[in-house]
Amino acid sequence: xxxxxxxxxxxxxxxxxxxxxxxxxxxxxxxxxxxxxxxxxxxxxxxxxxxxxxxxxxxxxxxxxxxxxxxxxxxxxxxxxxxxxxxxxxxxxxxxxxxxxxxxxxxxxxxxxxxxxxxxxxxxxxxxxxxxxxxxxxxxxxxxxxxxxxxxxxxxxxxxxxxxxxxxxxxxxxxxxxxxxxxxxxxxxxxxxxxxxxxxxxxxxxxxxxxxxxxxxxxxxxxxxxxxxxxxxxxxxxxxxxxxxxxxxxxxxxxxxxxxxxxxxxxxxxxxxxxxxxxxxxxxxxxxxxxxxxxxxxxxxxxxxxxxxxxxxxxxxxxxxxxxxxxxxxxxxxxx
Amino acid sequence: xxxxxxxxxxxxxxxxxxxxxxxxxxxxxxxxxxxxxxxxxxxxxxxxxxxxxxxxxxxxxxxxxxxxxxxxxxxxxxxxxxxxxxxxxxxxxxxxxxxxxxxxxxxxxxxxxxxxxxxxxxxxxxxxxxxxxxxxxxxxxxxxxxxxxxxxxxxxxxxxxxxxxxxxxxxxxxxxxxxxxxxxxxxxxxxxxxxxxxxxxxxxxxxxxxxxxxxxxxxxxxxxxxxxxxxxxxxxxxxxxxxxxxxxxxxxxxxxxxxxxxxxxxxxxxxxxxxxxxxxxxxxxxxxxxxxxxxxxxxxxxxxxxxxxxxxxxxxxxxxxxxxxxxxxxxxxxxxxxxxxxxxxxxxxxxxxxxxxxxxxxxxxxxxxxxxxxxxxxxxxxxxxxxxxxxxxxxxxxxxxxxxxxxxxxxxxxxxxxxxxxxxxxxxxxxxxxxxxxxxxxxxxxxxxxxxxxxxxxxxxxxxx
Numbered sequence: 001x002x003x004x005x006x007x008x009x010x011x012x013x014x015x016x017x018x019x020x021x022x023x024x025x026x027x028x029x030x031x032x033x034x035x036x037x038x039x040x041x042x043x044x045x046x047x048x049x050x051x052x053x054x055x056x057x058x059x060x061x062x063x064x065x066x067x068x069x070x071x072x073x074x075x076x077x078x079x080x081x082x083x084x085x086x087x088x089x090x091x092x093x094x095x096x097x098x099x100x101x102x103x104x105x106x107x108x109x110x111x112x113x114x115x116x117x118x119x120x121x122x123x124x125x126x127x128x129x130x131x132x133x134x135x136x137x138x139x140x141x142x143x144x145x146x147x148x149x150x151x152x153x154x155x156x157x158x159x160x161x162x163x164x165x166x167x168x169x170x171x172x173x174x175x176x177x178x179x180x181x182x183x184x185x186x187x188x189x190x191x192x193x194x195x196x197x198x199x200x201x202x203x204x205x206x207x208x209x210x211x212x213x214x215x216x217x218x219x220x221x222x223x224x225x226x227x228x229x230x231x232x233x234x235x236x237x238x239x240x241x242x243x244x245x246x247x248x249x250x251x252x253x254x255x256x257x258x259x260x261x262x263x264x265x266x267x268x269x270x271x272x273x274x275x276x277x278x279x280x281x282x283x284x285x286x287x288x289x290x291x292x293x294x295x296x297x298x299x300x301x302x303x304x305x306x307x308x309x310x311x312x313x314x315x316x317x318x319x320x321x322x323x324x325x326x327x328x329x330x331x332x333x334x335x336x
Numbered sequence: 337x338x339x340x341x342x343x344x345x346x347x348x349x350x351x352x353x354x355x356x357x358x359x360x361x362x363x364x365x366x367x368x369x370x371x372x373x374x375x376x377x378x379x380x381x382x383x384x385x386x387x388x389x390x391x392x393x394x395x396x397x398x399x400x401x402x403x404x405x406x407x408x409x410x411x412x413x414x415x416x417x418x419x420x421x422x423x424x425x426x427x428x429x430x431x432x433x434x435x436x437x438x439x440x441x442x443x444x445x446x447x448x449x450x451x452x453x454x455x456x457x458x459x460x461x462x463x464x465x466x467x468x469x470x471x472x473x474x475x476x477x478x479x480x481x482x483x484x485x486x487x488x489x490x491x492x493x494x495x496x497x498x499x500x501x502x503x504x505x506x507x508x509x510x511x512x513x514x515x516x517x518x519x520x521x522x523x524x525x526x527x528x529x530x531x532x533x534x535x536x537x538x539x540x541x542x543x544x545x546x547x548x549x550x551x552x553x554x555x556x557x558x559x560x561x562x563x564x565x566x567x568x569x570x571x572x573x574x575x576x577x578x579x580x581x582x583x584x585x586x587x588x589x590x591x592x593x594x595x596x597x598x599x600x601x602x603x604x605x606x607x608x609x610x611x612x613x614x615x616x617x618x619x620x621x622x623x624x625x626x627x628x629x630x631x632x633x634x635x636x637x638x639x640x641x642x643x644x645x646x647x648x649x650x651x652x653x654x655x656x657x658x659x660x661x662x663x664x665x666x667x668x669x670x671x672x673x674x675x676x677x678x679x680x681x682x683x684x685x686x687x688x689x690x691x692x693x694x695x696x697x698x699x700x701x702x703x704x705x706x707x708x709x710x711x712x713x714x715x716x717x718x719x720x721x722x723x724x725x726x727x728x729x730x731x732x733x734x735x736x737x738x739x740x741x742x743x744x745x746x747x748x749x750x751x752x753x754x755x756x757x758x759x760x761x762x763x764x765x766x767x768x769x770x771x772x773x774x775x776x777x778x779x780x781x782x783x784x785x786x787x788x789x790x791x792x793x794x795x796x797x798x799x800x801x
Binding site for chain 2: 050053054055058060061063064065067068069072073075076078079080081082083086089090093094096097100103104105107108116147148149150152153214217227250287295297298299302305307310314317318320321324325327
């Protein structure tokens with residue numbers, strides 16, 4: 001029994017890791033699409049696309065690992081959450097179709113206005129919004145009866161889920177803007193700097209709003225954060241957010257290349273840790289814990305072998321791919 | 337909207353629709369990835385520029401087809417949860433790890449090396465670039481391994497137990513992975529992917545040979561594709577026969593559906609060539625049949641008794657009219673491929689491989705045959721498993737999500753609209769690329785091309801005319 005408990009926690013950490021890597025990697029990737037309408041010049045758009053074209057597919061694979069991992073390790077949670085998040089999930093999938101094909105299609109379209117630029121931007125907006133809404137819907141909890149989702153297909157729609165949806169769009173846009181600071185030069189980079197300032201303040205506003213709204217959802221969240229002695233462990237999170245913000249402001253003011261992106265990631269990591277603090281040990285908040293949802297130990301162990309060998313390997317060759325395409329994307333660089 | 341509809345039927349329609357659109361692309365990209373690896377290897381070994389040109393030519397096509405396979409594949413991965421949550425809960429402990437292994441061993445490998453394969457030749461040099469191509473090709477095959485293992489487990493479940501929550505759990509992982517139908521299905525599908533690609537490559541080569549019989553690139557690709565058809569089509573027919581015998585052993589009711597055997601034949605079953613299966617009446621009308629041949633093929637004895645669907649409760653019948661016809665379409669395509677292979681061999685022997693207009697027209701017409709056969713084959717095996725998702729153990733009606741019809745119907749409608757828009761565009765772009773002949777100095781995917789406003793540079797357009 002104690003083995004099963006440890007396994008479930010290990011798997012919760014693995015899933016959390018996979019989802020976080022997804023958010024980090026596809027976050028800036030979607031962010032570029034969100035910012036696309038602000039870069040109307042074709043030359044700029046080509047640079048924006050080329051900065052991520054070699055790696056976008058790998059970024060999105062983490063989403064498949066997150067979904068597949070939950071189905072394998074916590075099948076009950078997968079079975080309850082997917083119907084509960086039906087509409088945002090379908091919206092996200094359709095959005096990802098549009099933005100995914102845009103990477104190749106936009107080079108093939110003929111005519112003045114490229115419809116796949118619109119597909120890329122629209123798809124990125126919708127995918128980010130849907131993911132944020134899904135996050136909010138999970139946090140506010142879903143109706144469960146006897147291993148089934150028991151609510152309707154619009155239960156997810158509340159002011160809170162809209163707030164988390166908009167917040168994620170802002171967050172991804174910040175990652176996208178700071179990514180551009182890192183990867184581009186000249187006019188494009190100046191623009192990305194200005195956007196980063198704006199988006200940083202918007203992101204801080206979103207963090208504050210979600211931090212206030214979450215404890216109001218359930219008394220359990222309030223106790224988790226503010227009850228003694230929990231507060232000793234939870235208080236460092238907002239303090240760290242403040243510290244990272246100061247560093248990020250300084251990095252932007254000094255026009256550093258790399259720091260803004262990585263500090264924005266740190267901001268994401270802290271928000272994500274806050275999310276973990278709120279949810280643990282539930283995988284479907286207020287209804288199903290990670291132990292209740294866990295697949296039998298032999299399924300979790302079987303996959304754990306693969307994960308422990310393959311994830312480091314994957315991180316290795318993914319890092320290599322990023323290294324190959326490192327540095328600034330210059331408008332003329334790829335053209336020999 | 338969709339109020340009076342049955343949610344399970346809508347969910348099945350959605351699966352059939354999204355799956356049919358998806359499977360076309362992996363079948364093509366599995367074969368094409370291997371073909372690209374062969375082309376690049378031959379370029380590296382011989383230094384002949386024609387192989388590099390062909391590599392770059394097909395790489396552009398691969399980039400589009402692969403992207404479309406990826407985005408439609410993510411839809412499939414999440415559909416298990418959205419529309420089939422009861423199935424996900426009950427089979428997650430068995431199928432979940434298999435699919436997660438597919439992600440870990442195949443999807444990441446493909447995605448991780450795809451960028452270098454598409455855009456990195458000049459950045460990493462030919463050797464490392466070939467390694468990337470090879471990794472992508474191997475990734476597509478590993479992907480086929482895992483997904484066919486999970487599908488086969490649903491067809492011929494093995495190595496499992498059922499726990500207190502009603503979930504399937506693995507008792508023996510090796511038996512789960514290497515379940516009885518898996519080796520046959522894997523061989524059959526990978527060969528199908530190779531044939532599908534060979535037929536597309538052959539059709540494109542033939543199309544350009546018809547316009548200009550002297551272009552080196554067209555000749556090389558046509559010759560390679562025809563070798564593939566000549567060699568693999570007969571192997572595929574044997575593999576398909578073996579797969580059928582395996583199905584007879586483990587899923588005899590599916591064979592009854594494919595053969596249209598509503599009635600039992602204690603003294604030897606006929607081979608029904610054509611006819612109109614009537615599910616209500618339980619018989620094949622206007623049947624054109626050869627006596628005893630069914631038993632001869634399936635049991636290797638003309639008088640061997642063969643039970644029919646009259647020995648099976650009606651609620652367990654597969655939809656015979658579908659499996660009967662889809663099976664015949666697949667087999668028909670297989671024999672046409674075999675015919676193309678033989679014809680090309682004869683032309684090759686006569687020295688008219690690059691001159692026979694008849695062969696070239698035949699090859700162009702056969703371009704889509706692989707896709708048709710793959711779709712028909714999958715329709716046969718998937719509807720032949722009905723009315724179960726896990727054969728004889730979990731009914732399709734007990735696998736669906738607890739969703740109302742309007743939810744499932746709306747998402748189905750959305751997918752239909754989106755797929756028709758996106759796929760119409762994608763197929764147009766693919767055909768437009770294929771309509772260009774491969775020419776000397778072929779460039780790779782567009783990120784390495786000079787800045788331009790349209791997808792096809794005027795220079796390339798000039799060559800084609």
